[in-house]
Amino acid sequence: MRVRNSIFIICATLLLCSCDEKRVFDEYKSFDGTWNKDSIASFEFEQQDTTSLYNMFINIRNNNDYPYNNIFLIVEMLEPGNERAKVDTLEYQMAYPDGTLMGEGFTDVKESKLWYKENQRFPVQGTYKVNIQQAVREADKIPGVEELPGIIDVGFRIESTEE
Template identity: 65%
Template sequence: MLTTTLQNSCAAFALLFLVCSCDKSRVFDEYKSLNGKWNKDSIVSFSFDQKDTVSKYNMFINVRSNNAYPYNNLYLIVQMQDPGTKLVKVDTLEYQMANPDGTLMGQGFSDVKESKLWYKEKVNFPKAGKYKVSIQHAVRKGGQVPGVEELEGITDLGFRIETTE
């Protein structure tokens, strides 16, 4: 009986190690929960330490959405602040979130889909230190100037950095 328990524990540990070690390109990967609604004034921020200023990296914004998301596209304002400075790089980005028939794009088997959206490709960090990325939605209804107050259907927002090698 003890041998079976030990074998099961070893098998579970080996499986956990295998799953965790498969993602060798990941440098940073973090999610923040939005509980299905994202207020237009809510800024989601991620901070990370970067020591390597030579290698190239790809950066992604990961969005988990569900069928309550009412739009085809997602507009984001993304700011990245370099360490030790007030220098902020701002990008306004647009991503397609739904197919022409209205079904959500992305990976997943349930009504929650995860979309891995390109932010920056093959970039290097100019200096070592703590970087901060801030993301805010900028979705508007067609023909209207004010932004959507409560963007429904976004459950989680993530930020990921991967090596290019």
């Protein structure tokens, strides 16, 4: 019995210690299966390192209720002490041509890790803020989709590029 407990403790410790060594920041905002066009997923993080390179990602968890093959996002990043944000309008593929959702997951919930910025430095030290808003429009329609179904969580992740 002691040997079995010891093996379990060693395995659990190894799993916890070896996971996700590149993660610098990783946070999610939850939605109740629908993302309103006026709902902004906001993330704040402290950054002191201005010399290293980082990769940034937007993570989307969606389910089979998501009706589109792509998603449009407006992402703004505010630097510390700067009132002007850098704003990007981004499009990501969310489904294969046959309608099957892309992303990782064994159930109907899929997680897509979407590139936002690659090999980026943070120019100044301090608190950064990232705002993510959905901007999906249906074909041949000007107004955006008010309620985007199938979205469970929206996340923002920063990873170190160093091994």
